[in-house]
Amino acid sequence: MDKYYLDYLDQLESEAIHIFREVASQFEKPALLFSGGKDSITLVHLALKAFRPGNFPFPLLHIDTGHNFPEALQFRDALADEIGGTLIVRKVEDTIRAKNLPEPKSKFASRNALQTFTLLDAIEEFKFDACIGGARRDEEKARAKERIFSVRDEFGQWDPKLQRPELWNTYNGKIHKGENVRVFPISNWTELDIWNYIKRHRITLPSIYFAHQREVIEYEGQLVAVSPFIQIAETDVVTTRQVRYRTVGDMSCTAAIESNAKHIDDIIAEIIATKTSERGETRIDDKVSEAAMEDRKKNGYF
Amino acid sequence: MDILRFITAGSVDDGKSTLIGRLLYDSKSIMIDQLTAIQQQTKHKALGEIDLALLTDGLRAEREQGITIDVAYKYFSTPKRKFIIADAPGHVQYTRNMVTGASNANLIIILVDARNGVVEQTKRHSIIASILKIQHVIVAINKMDMAGYAEDTYNNIVIDYAAVAESLGLNNVTYIPISALNGDNIVEKSALLNWYEGPSLLSLLENISIHQDVNLNITRFPVQHVIRPQSPEWHDYRGYAGKLISGIFKTGDAVTVLPEGLTTSIAFIEHNGKNVEEAFAPQSIVLHLKDDVDVSRGILIAPTHQLPTVAKEITTLVCWMDTKPLQKGNRYWFQLNSTMVKCMVSEIHYALDVNTLGKNMHVTSIALNEIAQIVLKTASPLAFDSYNQLRANGGAILIDEATNVTVGACMIQ
Numbered sequence: 020m021d022k023y024y025l026d027y028l029d030q031l032e033s034e035a036i037h038i039f040r041e042v043a044s045q046f047e048k049p050a051l052l053f054s055g056g057k058d059s060i061t062l063v064h065l066a067l068k069a070f071r072p073g074n075f076p077f078p079l080l081h082i083d084t085g086h087n088f089p090e091a092l093q094f095r096d097a098l099a100d101e102i103g104g105t106l107i108v109r110k111v112e113d114t115i116r117a118k119n120l121p122e123p124k125s126k127f128a129s130r131n132a133l134q135t136f137t138l139l140d141a142i143e144e145f146k147f148d149a150c151i152g153g154a155r156r157d158e159e160k161a162r163a164k165e166r167i168f169s170v171r172d173e174f175g176q177w178d179p180k181l182q183r184p185e186l187w188n189t190y191n192g193k194i195h196k197g198e199n200v201r202v203f204p205i206s207n208w209t210e211l212d213i214w215n216y217i218k219r220h221r222i223t224l225p226s227i228y229f230a231h232q233r234e235v236i237e238y239e240g241q242l243v244a245v246s247p248f249i250q251i252a253e254t255d256v257v258t259t260r261q262v263r264y265r266t267v268g269d270m271s272c273t274a275a276i277e278s279n280a281k282h283i284d285d286i287i288a289e290i291i292a293t294k295t296s297e298r299g300e301t302r303i304d305d306k307v308s309e310a311a312m313e314d315r316k317k318n319g320y321f
Numbered sequence: 322m323d324i325l326r327f328i329t330a331g332s333v334d335d336g337k338s339t340l341i342g343r344l345l346y347d348s349k350s351i352m353i354d355q356l357t358a359i360q361q362q363t364k365h366k367a368l369g370e371i372d373l374a375l376l377t378d379g380l381r382a383e384r385e386q387g388i389t390i391d392v393a394y395k396y397f398s399t400p401k402r403k404f405i406i407a408d409a410p411g412h413v414q415y416t417r418n419m420v421t422g423a424s425n426a427n428l429i430i431i432l433v434d435a436r437n438g439v440v441e442q443t444k445r446h447s448i449i450a451s452i453l454k455i456q457h458v459i460v461a462i463n464k465m466d467m468a469g470y471a472e473d474t475y476n477n478i479v480i481d482y483a484a485v486a487e488s489l490g491l492n493n494v495t496y497i498p499i500s501a502l503n504g505d506n507i508v509e510k511s512a513l514l515n516w517y518e519g520p521s522l523l524s525l526l527e528n529i530s531i532h533q534d535v536n537l538n539i540t541r542f543p544v545q546h547v548i549r550p551q552s553p554e555w556h557d558y559r560g561y562a563g564k565l566i567s568g569i570f571k572t573g574d575a576v577t578v579l580p581e582g583l584t585t586s587i588a589f590i591e592h593n594g595k596n597v598e599e600a601f602a603p604q605s606i607v608l609h610l611k612d613d614v615d616v617s618r619g620i621l622i623a624p625t626h627q628l629p630t631v632a633k634e635i636t637t638l639v640c641w642m643d644t645k646p647l648q649k650g651n652r653y654w655f656q657l658n659s660t661m662v663k664c665m666v667s668e669i670h671y672a673l674d675v676n677t678l679g680k681n682m683h684v685t686s687i688a689l690n691e692i693a694q695i696v697l698k699t700a701s702p703l704a705f706d707s708y709n710q711l712r713a714n715g716g717a718i719l720i721d722e723a724t725n726v727t728v729g730a731c732m733i734q
Contacts (some may be wrong), residue, residue, distance in 0.1 A: 021532065023537055023569065023601040024323075024532075025323075025601075025604065026322055026323060027322050027323055027324045027402075027403045029604075030323070030324050030603065031324075032605075033604055033605040034563060034602050034603075036564075036605035037545070037564045037605050040546040040562050040605070041545060041659070043546050044546045044618050059629055068593055069562070069605070070546075070548060070562070071594055072548070072550050072552075072554075072555050072558060072594075073548040073550045073553075073555075074550060076458065118356070140366040154393075156394045156396070157395075157396045160393070163391070163393045163394050163395060164391050164393050164394075179391065180391070182391060183726055183727045184418070184420070184421040184642050184727045184730065185717075185727070186396075186420070186421055186423060186424040186427060186657075186716065186727070187424045187712075187713075187716045188425070188564075188731050189656055189657075189658065189716070189717065189718050191656065191720055191725070191727045193654070193720055193725035194725055197726065199407055199451075206394070207394070207405055208398070209396050209398070209403075211398070212403070249617065257650070267328055278660060284721070293352070294352055294353045295353055295354050296351050296352040296355055299352060299353075299354030299355065309427055315514070316655075
């Protein structure tokens with residue numbers, strides 16, 4: 020192998036570090052949107068690399084739906100401690116109360132869409148001008164269209180038809196007061212890239228990504244964990260299965276998959292073999308309509 | 322495993338989205354749920370078969386109008402390579418989107434309809450490929466199924482295109498006959514095209530050497546960010562963070578800090594927290610200089626024996642991307658890597674006819690999607706290279722002062 024050769028993971032890493040450093044230099048008050056999932060954990064890891072031995076330069080912002088996996092919350096707090104970063108938590112629950120919003124009611128009542136209100140309020144409260152997120156273009160077709168620096172107007176809205184051209188590796192972060200930019204440093208990574216990177220750099224993840232025993236109900240072919248956040252009917256059958264989570268979202272709208280993958284190599288093998296996409300397999304909230312994600316993003320979603 | 326970034330270009334009905342759909346489908350990068358979704362939609366639209374184009378048109382408006390409006394990025398990999406596809410629209414009115422998609426591409430696939438041969442659009446896309454210096458060109462002669470899989474048809478188009486390529490100075494052109502719709506020569510070689518001796522399209526994409534695309538001969542390091550922890554532990558630490566956009570730096574190299582022109586040398590280099598003897602493009606690193614010189618964001622560090630041009634006047638090609646025209650006297654922000662300066666359009670030399678390469682010398686205004694050669698005067702000196710010599714330090718953007726929108730793509734001459 021040539022001595023001046025960067026393999027694909029090193030190239031993706033360098034690109035992401037470059038983007039992080041652009042954010043730190045171009046904006047006054049950036050924040051890193053942290054969910055406790057593998058993508059935002061990878062972001063934290065990349066940001067540490069980009070700025071060491073300097074301090075972690077952004078607060079972590081968690082928009083807490085109140086429907087989290089306890090394992091993800093513990094992990095979040097431990098990670099924030101470990102990196103010596105500031106953790107800001109804003110709760111959807113508080114937004115519902117303050118704005119008198121209707122609490123969604125259904126079998127798998129999801130507060131997913133309500134997160135947008137809490138997020139926009141937090142941006143306003145702290146005057147964040149850039150929010151770094153772990154979205155990837157391979158996840159969903161509206162995301163496939165989004166820029167790495169994605170400008171949102173003062174209402175947090177994304178206008179997919181009027182995106183700024185993004186040329187070479189030059190990122191235009193100029194905005195007016197009140198606007199903000201969503202930045203996606205791992206836009207060009209796929210789910211498999213993330214896992215290979217996690218393996219190479221031995222990044223620690225919440226335990227729910229690995230196979231474990233859990234009480235679930237089966238609903239339209241998907242396994243949903245028994246929790247106080249879903250309504251269990253008498254006709255539902257509760258069973259204990261060996262499962263893991265491919266994505267970490269809310270307990271109310273994220274499905275588990277049956278799996279024996281207890282180690283990272285097993286997970287990588289599983290993802291290589293899978294015939295279902297990440298969101299298709301695990302997200303109950305995307306199935307509402309063909310343009311569910313596009314519509315949410317237009318309104319200010321992550 | 323490395324990364325190949327490519328763009329596809331072709332007229333509206335040349336089957337561009339179908340080709341991408343086919344590559345994703347045949348390389349098993351489309352998942353069952355995604356397929357089910359497009360099957361349902363196809364039914365909904367009352368079309369006969371699965372419309373693979375629906376995989377790439379991600380926006381509601383695109384699906385409604387059946388056209389591609391903006392660049393979509395798609396990903397697939399084989400054991401040999403990771404591929405990033407920029408799926409850009411082909412219409413004249415979307416030239417800016419094509420330029421956007423082409424700016425990061427190692428390779429362009431230009432689709433030609435076997436029944437129509439080389440048309441205006443083919444030439445226009447080839448001109449853009451040559452202006453943006455895309456290193457590799459694959460001319461995919463598509464819809465061979467509708468041309469009876471005839472070798473003569475293919476040969477005639479190859480002869481026609483070779484003339485276009487020669488006039489544009491396009492090297493590294495490879496030709497392949499395909500049918501995206503039927504999957505001929507996409508992943509597997511097709512028996513119906515047995516007169517074609519080359520590899521399948523996927524095999525071509527997997528094996529084209531892109532190693533030379535990163536320039537390792539000329540070294541450029543734009544400083545993005547200064548790392549100063551100011552903690553007791555790292556009291557005197559001062560590192561310059563950035564990406565080596567080209568070339569190689571070694572500890573001890575004599576360097577010049579630009580545009581000021583002060584010289585010093587490299588004390589040490591950090592890569593991912595470790596000290597390294599040398600670093601190379603496109604690594605993100607932290608550089609430490611021997612002398613205490615004033616370095617901040619926007620500074621370019623280059624080897625003292627290999628300096629870029631430093632000037633306040635820049636002649637550049639510009640692809641105009643805004644509805645408000647570019648005119649002499651207009652002021653913009655000029656962003657080259659991490660440098661941002663104010664500039665003014667001091668001259669418009671000519672507008673380029675993207676269909677004929679003809680130069681229109683008598684223009685005073687450049688409209689959306691037009692390409693022109695202009696002269697910019699900048700508020701302070703800038704360290705740059707010509708785009709043709711070093712893409713990494715010769716491609717810049719113009720930003721509107723009032724709207725903050727990116728309005729121009731510059732290729733410095």
